[in-house]
Amino acid sequence: MWIHFLVFIVTFCFMEFMAWFSHKYIMHGFLWSLHADHHKKDHDSWFERNDAFFIFYAVVSIGCFLLWQKNILEIGLAIGLGIFAYGLAYFLVHDIFIHQRFKLFRNANNRYAKAVRRAHKMHHKHIGKEDGECFGMLIVPLKYFKK
Ligand SMILES: [Zn+2]
């Protein structure tokens, strides 16, 4: 049983790498057209074209869940739940806490909350596709904890 828990944790951590990688090389790469409206909003909808990446990972997560349910991949449940948990954490931290898509946790001001917001605001200082920084989310460079 504990192996499932281990795979869940490893999947969660691996997703931070995937988030960083897809943000840096795909969203700021050949799929910039889908990510651009997260940097410079050009419409009034609550939804962004950028949400497509969320849907992509949700589909992967559901796929793993189905593989488990159909008895094709026993570890699929742990992987699917790991991806789901990361997606949820990403949404809570990035979309709600930092970008306030729902007006919640506005006053969170522990050291981690401040650092993660400061780091992501640095990412948003750049409006274009090139010269970005801080592509990760939950892992924050140490320098943003200072002061
Ligand atoms: Zn970006």
Ligand SMILES: [Zn+2]
């Ligand atoms: Zn953002």
